[in-house]
Amino acid sequence: MVKLTENKHYSENKAIEKFPVPSKVYLPLIQHLGKICNPEVKVGDTVKLGQRIASMQANVYAPIHASISGVVSAIRDWPHPVLGRAKAIVLENNGELDEAVFGLRSRQEINKLTPADIRKIVLDAGIVGMGGASFPTHIKLNPPKQLNTLIINGAECEPYLTADSRLMVEKTAEIVEGVRLIAACLGIKEVYIGIEDNKPEAIKAFSGFAGIEVKVLKSDYPQGGEKQLIQNILGKQIPRGKLPFDLGVLVQNVATVYAVYEAVFKGKPLIERLVTVTGSCLENPKNLLVRLGTPIKNLIDFCGPLKEEPAKIIIGGPMMGIAQYTDEVPIIKSSGGLLLMNAKEAKPLEEGPCIRCAACVRGCPVGLMPCQINLASERSLWSLTKEYGAGDCIECGICNYVCPAHRMLLQTIKRAKLEGLR
Amino acid sequence: MRNNLIVSGSPHIHKQESIPRIMWTVVISLIPAGVAGVIIFGLDALWVTLVALVAAVLTEIIFEVLTKKKITVMDGSAVITGILLAYNLPSGVPLWLPIVGAVFSIAIGKQVFGGLGQNIFNPALIGRVFLMASWPKYMTTFVKPLSYDTIASATPLAALKEGKILEHISYLDLFLGKRGGCIGEVCILALLIGAAILLYKGYISWHIPATYIFTTAVFTYIFGAKQLFHGDWLFHILSGGLILGAFFMATDYVATPLTAKGQLIFGVGCGLLTAIIRIWGGYPEGVSYAILMMNAATPFIDRYTKNRIYGTS
Numbered sequence: 001m002v003k004l005t006e007n008k009h010y011s012e013n014k015a016i017e018k019f020p021v022p023s024k025v026y027l028p029l030i031q032h033l034g035k036i037c038n039p040e041v042k043v044g045d046t047v048k049l050g051q052r053i054a055s056m057q058a059n060v061y062a063p064i065h066a067s068i069s070g071v072v073s074a075i076r077d078w079p080h081p082v083l084g085r086a087k088a089i090v091l092e093n094n095g096e097l098d099e100a101v102f103g104l105r106s107r108q109e110i111n112k113l114t115p116a117d118i119r120k121i122v123l124d125a126g127i128v129g130m131g132g133a134s135f136p137t138h139i140k141l142n143p144p145k146q147l148n149t150l151i152i153n154g155a156e157c158e159p160y161l162t163a164d165s166r167l168m169v170e171k172t173a174e175i176v177e178g179v180r181l182i183a184a185c186l187g188i189k190e191v192y193i194g195i196e197d198n199k200p201e202a203i204k205a206f207s208g209f210a211g212i213e214v215k216v217l218k219s220d221y222p223q224g225g226e227k228q229l230i231q232n233i234l235g236k237q238i239p240r241g242k243l244p245f246d247l248g249v250l251v252q253n254v255a256t257v258y259a260v261y262e263a264v265f266k267g268k269p270l271i272e273r274l275v276t277v278t279g280s281c282l283e284n285p286k287n288l289l290v291r292l293g294t295p296i297k298n299l300i301d302f303c304g305p306l307k308e309e310p311a312k313i314i315i316g317g318p319m320m321g322i323a324q325y326t327d328e329v330p331i332i333k334s335s336g337g338l339l340l341m342n343a344k345e346a347k348p349l350e351e352g353p354c355i356r357c358a359a360c361v362r363g364c365p366v367g368l369m370p371c372q373i374n375l376a377s378e379r380s381l382w383s384l385t386k387e388y389g390a391g392d393c394i395e396c397g398i399c400n401y402v403c404p405a406h407r408m409l410l411q412t413i414k415r416a417k418l419e420g421l422r
Numbered sequence: 423m424r425n426n427l428i429v430s431g432s433p434h435i436h437k438q439e440s441i442p443r444i445m446w447t448v449v450i451s452l453i454p455a456g457v458a459g460v461i462i463f464g465l466d467a468l469w470v471t472l473v474a475l476v477a478a479v480l481t482e483i484i485f486e487v488l489t490k491k492k493i494t495v496m497d498g499s500a501v502i503t504g505i506l507l508a509y510n511l512p513s514g515v516p517l518w519l520p521i522v523g524a525v526f527s528i529a530i531g532k533q534v535f536g537g538l539g540q541n542i543f544n545p546a547l548i549g550r551v552f553l554m555a556s557w558p559k560y561m562t563t564f565v566k567p568l569s570y571d572t573i574a575s576a577t578p579l580a581a582l583k584e585g586k587i588l589e590h591i592s593y594l595d596l597f598l599g600k601r602g603g604c605i606g607e608v609c610i611l612a613l614l615i616g617a618a619i620l621l622y623k624g625y626i627s628w629h630i631p632a633t634y635i636f637t638t639a640v641f642t643y644i645f646g647a648k649q650l651f652h653g654d655w656l657f658h659i660l661s662g663g664l665i666l667g668a669f670f671m672a673t674d675y676v677a678t679p680l681t682a683k684g685q686l687i688f689g690v691g692c693g694l695l696t697a698i699i700r701i702w703g704g705y706p707e708g709v710s711y712a713i714l715m716m717n718a719a720t721p722f723i724d725r726y727t728k729n730r731i732y733g734t735s
Contacts, residue, residue, distance in 0.1 A: 004435070159435065227732055240733040297424075312428040318435040327424045339434075346428045352441050352497075353539035358680040359439075366732035369680055372724075389731045397433030404439040405539075411431045 001220040002363050002398050004159050006198060010278045010285040012162040016170055018289045019302060025067050025293030026078045028088040031332040032128040033135045034060030039089055045072045050102060050269050053089055062126045062136045067271040067291040070094045079329040081315040082322060103267035110264060115185045118264060125263035126270045131253035132316060134334035140250060141185060148248040150183050151233055152193040152257060154202060155217055155224030158317025161337040163274040164254050166287045168202035175254055176209050178261030182252060194229050221319060222396040226251050228365055240392065275331055277303045279340035281310045290331050296338055297327035312346035314339040319397045352405035360399035360409055366392050370399035370409045377412035385416035393417060444625055445498030451616035452505050458599055458609030463513035464570040467605045471508040473517050477524035478504030485533045499538050503527050506546035509606020509666060514565045519557060523549040543717045544674045547710045564602035575602035578661040583706035596660035607663040617669035629685035630678060631668040637693025638664055645701050667709035677717040684727035691716045
């Protein structure tokens with residue numbers, strides 16, 4: 001674990017703002033971990049806000065919904081923030097009123113919902129883990145055994161990002177409803193919400209709700225990693241090769257919980273998400289509620305004017321986010337941040353020789369020796385990388401961050417991970 | 423549309439840290455001991471240090487030019503080697519001696535292995551033991567402190583070894599460096615100031631120095647006198663090269679273990695070997711050989727002291 005320069009000051013006090021409905025959205029057919037969806041509309045079709053437009057017959061998937069009302073103008077290859085390129089449905093706003101009212105549910109209706117009903121609602125709403133992993137949520141709500149602990153992840157440990165933090169402060173009641181819903185659905189009594197101590201407002205907001213215990217965590221990276229969160233809240237480690245399920249634990253991100261609340265209480269599918277648009281290049285960094293499929297260049301324009309031209313654009317945070325090659329790329333379900341870096345911040349560093357200073361060894365939150373895996377990986381010694389536990393890497397990026405020789409430790413460890421799976 | 427964006431793998435931010443920054447901080451931390459050396463032994467100490475430093479840097483440049491490699495002297499590591507070598511020499515040596523030592527340190531101790539990060543042994547110590555084996559007379563003729571001439575003086579450890587009655591030297595004299603010895607090893611106070619800088623910056627950790635010094639102290643206390651448990655452990659800590667070695671040479675990243683566990687073993691090993699050489703070995707001082715022997719054991723220690731991986735037992 002390391003202390004990072006947080007840089008959250010750009011946006012942490014900016015209240016959530018609604019980004020205006022875009023005229024065009026690009027909705028990739030895959031925005032989740034799992035199978036790619038098939039389009040259920042064709043070019044020329046008119047679609048309504050929230051209408052399902054792509055789905056799949058499979059276990060691990062999440063359907064995709066129209067994030068604006070309009071006309072399908074194309075189904076084509078388009079830049080994708082994670083995959084580089086993928087097939088996407090392009091919708092053009094036809095100027096129809098965009099104030100769709102979804103099927104609100106009354107309290108009595110909600111009280112009558114069975115766990116199976118809730119899972120069905122969550123699946124139909126296309127909800128995935130919104131902390132970045134984008135694993136379909138309905139599967140996590142269908143555990144193979146009885147769970148006893150629910151941990152809500154409010155750690156948001158990536159520098160710059162403040163979307164979860166704002167959400168916790170502004171939508172506290174809604175998140176609490178969502179938490180109780182999930183806990184009831186799974187019959188869980190023990191509920192924690194883990195929040196880092198750099199978010200005092202959020203800590204205060206969640207204090208005093210019956211049945212939900214706030215766990216204040218140190219603002220260290222990667223506090224919001226599932227493994228670290230479980231260790232620091234429950235004092236237990238997930239045994240190697242096992243899942244939180246095996247400990248009877250479920251971890252859900254606050255943004256995911258909020259999406260579940262909206263789906264169940266308001267009948268609203270996942271058509272928008274909160275995105276922190278930030279960085280030193282921007283005059284007005286913001287926390288924006290953005291329709292899925294909105295190209296990031298629209299968001300950049302909205303938060304401008306630019307103080308300087310960005311040299312690097314990252315979707316996600318600076319530690320685990322993905323650098324984009326174009327600003328045409330759309331926001332998808334897993335995009336929690338949009339970070340712009342200027343030429344100085346993005347300047348590539350020259351790699352030097354490893355001097356065995358062991359900064360990476362001390363920093364690694366899962367106890368690996370990144371420098372050793374790096375050297376073995378560079379020589380394609382895959383049995384050695386396996387022996388050194390490359391497969392246990394959580395890709396947090398601390399090793400690269402601390403390395404005084406600026407070595408590409410994480411990249412070579414990722415390579416070793418892939419080779420280890422063969 | 424922007425299409426000249428920089429694309430690279432995560433992470434996208436980096437700690438403000440670099441090899442030159444670490445190395446030059448080590449150079450700075452070595453300055454107090456050098457200043458003390460010059461005060462104690464006179465300007466000869468300065469010339470020996472500068473000659474060793476320049477020779478080390480030039481050797482690195484020449485080697486890298488000849489082998490068509492990138493010139494890396496600005497990273498500061500050759501400067502450290504030159505200074506550390508000089509700190510391990512008596513101040514009265516002829517000036518060709520530090521040159522030969524520095525050439526050997528850099529060429530044989532470092533560059534033939536592949537340069538920075540590749541050497542198995544601490545290069546400065548390789549240079550020192552080479553000189554010790556080749557010109558032992560020069561290497562063991564020490565200048566009397568604060569006399570500024572070439573009156574030969576035995577180091578306290580050598581006097582102890584030969585069973586001579588020590589001239590009256592107080593612990594305070596030893597702490598301040600008023601004794602015969604190598605340029606950079608005598609003033610414990612100055613060495614501790616430098617060590618404090620490195621510890622504060624986090625460039626070295628306590629693991630190796632603490633275990634090294636503690637082990638030497640315990641061992642010399644038990645076996646350092648004719649009667650068990652009567653050894654003068656404080657004398658053993660303050661005289662000789664233990665403090666210089668423990669903080670500045672046994673902590674050399676390249677040739678020491680990676681994990682805290684490994685570093686503890688390394689420190690204990692250095693302490694045992696140093697004490698054994700001092701008490702029963704052929705030399706009065708054993709720091710150089712102890713560290714070099716533990717350097718050789720480092721890959722082995724690394725193999726058996728891996729950290730526990732999350733979720734494993």
